[in-house]
Amino acid sequence: GAVVSQHPSRVICKSGTSVKIECRSLDFQATTMFWYRQFPKQSLMLMATSNEGSKATYEQGVEKDKFLINHASLTLSTLTVTSAHPEDSSFYICSARADYGYTFGSGTRLTVV
């Protein structure tokens, strides 16, 4: 089945630094990738939708200059958290729509100290 590989699974960074999260579709072409954020004991909130070769569409309240999304190829989408702060600590998950349905990455737990 369709698999999305997400890396890293866990990252700890210092305040003010940037962190890049990668999602790769391994056996299919992901024209559209979705990025979600999940705070502890809360649900997944859609942050943005990225389409290959075009600018991402951000949900209301999500800062596009802080959460940079690049979808330069049909198999790779990246989310960069710029100038990270402790309040950005969260679980970030990507998702892509394959022929049979949606598939999710395994998630990245970001801790900003």
Place this chain on the structure above:
Amino acid sequence: AQSVTQLDSHVSVSEGTPVLLRCNYSSSYSPSLFWYVQHPNKGLQLLLKYTSAATLVKGINGFEAEFKKSETSFHLTKPSAHMSDAAEYFCVVSLPNQAGTALIFGKGTTLSVSS
């Protein structure tokens, strides 16, 4: 606008008893609905999905859900709970937007199973 409401934030059952996790949806047209499960510190796993075919949908691990348009509900059930069913469950609806069709998650229901 489309959304889902999970009516219970926490459900506790005993092993071997039935499970009922409730979900209501609001949609201006016939939606695609899903149930996902998330075990602690793990990713998401699709339990089942409804996409306008049979209204009673059977999923993995003995779970099933029934789409009831008259009640705008998509409740998840299982006849007999196992300890391994303890997890977070999300009712999800697909939402087309100008960029694509994203999945919108309910707030989740924590299922606890006691022995």
